[in-house]
Amino acid sequence: MNARPVFPELVTGRDDDFPEVPWRVREGFALRGHASCDFTERILEVPLGAAPVDRVIRAHELTHLRISPHDVNPLAVYPDIPRRPLECAEEFRVNVVLARLGFAVELLGDGSEMVAGQRLGTEGAWAEAVCFFAALVGCGAEKDFLKGVRRSAPAWVKPLGVLKRRLQSLVASYSTSELASTSRRRDGSGLPEGFDRVSVPVAEILVRAMGAAVPETPEQLKVFKRALEPGGRRPPSGRFAELVWSEEAQKTTTSSTRHVRRWRAASSGRTLRYPSRLLTDPQRRAFVDGRRFLGGVVVVDQSGSMDVPEDELSALLSLVPAALVVGYSHRPGDTGGHPNAWILASQGRRAERIPGGNVGNGVDGPILEWAVRQRRSGEPIVWVTDGQVTDSNDHPGSELSRECARLVRRHRIRLVRTLAEATGALSGRNTGSLEPATTFGRVGRALQETLV
Secondary structure (H helix, E strand, O other): OOOOOOOHHHOOOOOOOOOOOOOEEEEOOOOOOOOEEEOOOOEEEEOOOOOHHHHHHHHHHHHHHHHOOOOOOHHHHOOOOOHHHHHHHHHHHHHHHHHHOOOOHHHOOOOOHHHHHHHHHHHOOHHHHHHHHHHHOOOOHHHHHHHHHHHHOHHHHHHHHHHHHHHHHHHHOOOHHHHOOOOEOOOOOOOEHHHHHHHHHHHHHHHHHHOOOOOOOHHHHHHHHHHOOOOOOOOOOOOOOOOOEOHHHHHOEEEOOOOOOOOOEEOOOOEEOOOOHHHHOOOOOOEEOOOOOOEEEEEEEOOOOOOOOHHHHHHHHHHOOEEEEEEEOEOOOOOOOOOOEEEEEEOOEEEOOOOOOOOEOOOHHHHHHHHHHHOOOOOOEEEEOOOOOEOOOOOEOHHHHHHHHHHHHHHOOEEEOOHHHHHHHHHOOOHHHOOOHHHOHHHHHHHHHHHO
């Protein structure tokens, strides 16, 4: 079979200063992962055969060459959108343009899609299924992928259908020239307008779908559909976000009013910790007496409904200088690694600046589990909260509330509403005046359920 010649240099018409430099053509295959357009190395890898599918794949990669960003990294312009949904959104846009140009996009597929769909369903990889499906919408491989999904995760088929209709609705409002526009965006970012107008909104829709719990009931499906519409609220995720610690808050700490030592030197004891004092200290206080300074772990909810008064934090540290104080608040729907937890005080040192919250809760369970791991033997854990627990998209959830209630009961975590009450709970000065944990919002109701 004779190889078909390919000349990437003949692709012209870009409006974004695309340099006219030689390209290298490398023979690829009609298999996923064996065809690509590398703008950095100027390498076009495509099948060179005469089969119709080879022709469509060549056209697909040449369309990338004609309309995709070539000199600007979209991740730097949109740091809150992960790489995977951006890549799959661009695949979707290229396929739409290709179909409008009359190419047989129904031939795009290598026969592995059914197996991939079944495997993703078996593994419960909903987020990857959303991205992979978006890259297949409108192609012949779309139906095979859904067949595989139906075998292992049939509940996914309807929400994927909702996603498909939303994406098709979005691109239907644009002409082919608008979809393929390579004019520079006017704000100076350098991205092509077609990518910015279409691929970025598609990626944002994918991020919303990826972060959602798979809808299982008709009502949940309606909520999912509304969430994908312009201005819609993010759907429930049904899970906590991962903890992302603020490095800045840990680096910019300053000494508090006094240095904290966990142990006190003594002239007798079972542990010889300071042997040099046998020669330098007239009282020979080379041992430790085992008595610890007051300490404990304080977890502070800094969501929209909570706050950290400066004077209350100072009062707490003056009475309990060894306390470990952490704050937390998650930005709803964030996937860009924005910090959602920070150290307010530790080892007698405190943050110079108290970070502001991010509106939502989002990491209640993970931060409590972290606090349990940090607690030293015998130290209390105090949670400053209103008892409202939410998922990564800031939706309440009964199972998440029960998860936090189990942590509270198992590890005897004390619930308070203010830092002033936390000071009393750590020092033991007003223990009797604290509210019962069962009065704290959803967590309190979950605790009451365990008592019935």
